[in-house]
Amino acid sequence: MRMTILAFLAVLGAQTAQASETAALIKSSIFVERGAYNGRPGTRTVERASTLGSGDRVVTILDWRTQGETRAVTVSLSIPTHLAFQRSSLGNEEISIDQGRSWGKLGTLRLRDNDGLRLAAPEDVTNIRWRVNGTNGRITYSAVVR
Numbered sequence: 318m319r320m321t322i323l324a325f326l327a328v329l330g331a332q333t334a335q336a337s338e339t340a341a342l343i344k345s346s347i348f349v350e351r352g353a354y355n356g357r358p359g360t361r362t363v364e365r366a367s368t369l370g371s372g373d374r375v376v377t378i379l380d381w382r383t384q385g386e387t388r389a390v391t392v393s394l395s396i397p398t399h400l401a402f403q404r405s406s407l408g409n410e411e412i413s414i415d416q417g418r419s420w421g422k423l424g425t426l427r428l429r430d431n432d433g434l435r436l437a438a439p440e441d442v443t444n445i446r447w448r449v450n451g452t453n454g455r456i457t458y459s460a461v462v463r
Contacts, residue, residue, distance in 0.1 A: 343381045343392065350374040350459075373462045375400060382453035392456060393417070393446035400460035402442035407456055412437075413444040420446065 349366040350373075363376055381392055395417070396402045402412070411420040414428050414437045426437040447456055 342384070343379055345380075346378045348376045348378070350376060369462050371462055374403070375460050375462060377458055377460070379456045380453070381449070381456070387450065387452050389448060389450050391446055391448050393444065395444050396442055396460065399463055401440040401463055402445065403439050403459040403461060405445065405447070405456065405458040407447055410445050410447050410458075412442045414441045415443065417444040
């Protein structure tokens, strides 16, 4: 099933990011990875998302900046339920598997499912946050449309 990006964003609740400082501004852009650039196997392209379907790999780019002096900022966001988180560009992210009530590194958090207690997988991530320094920067993360 394919849908336009506008309908997809409406379903996702227009994914939002927040920063710990109210003076921080965040802009997000959504792209989709496509395979076989110019028919060459093993190559991929990234293009602005206009339609998305189940299984598409989405790349979200978050550009942030603060107004004024350099400071530490925490950028956090909820991963929409229609996306399965894969990885982040910084590698220093903290993740939550319980809507932001507790935080940790992927590979350390555990959750209980029908089979008992297990390590959380990237697909279990509900929220993500990064602690960043400076006056501006860019963070990207990838996810797969469920």
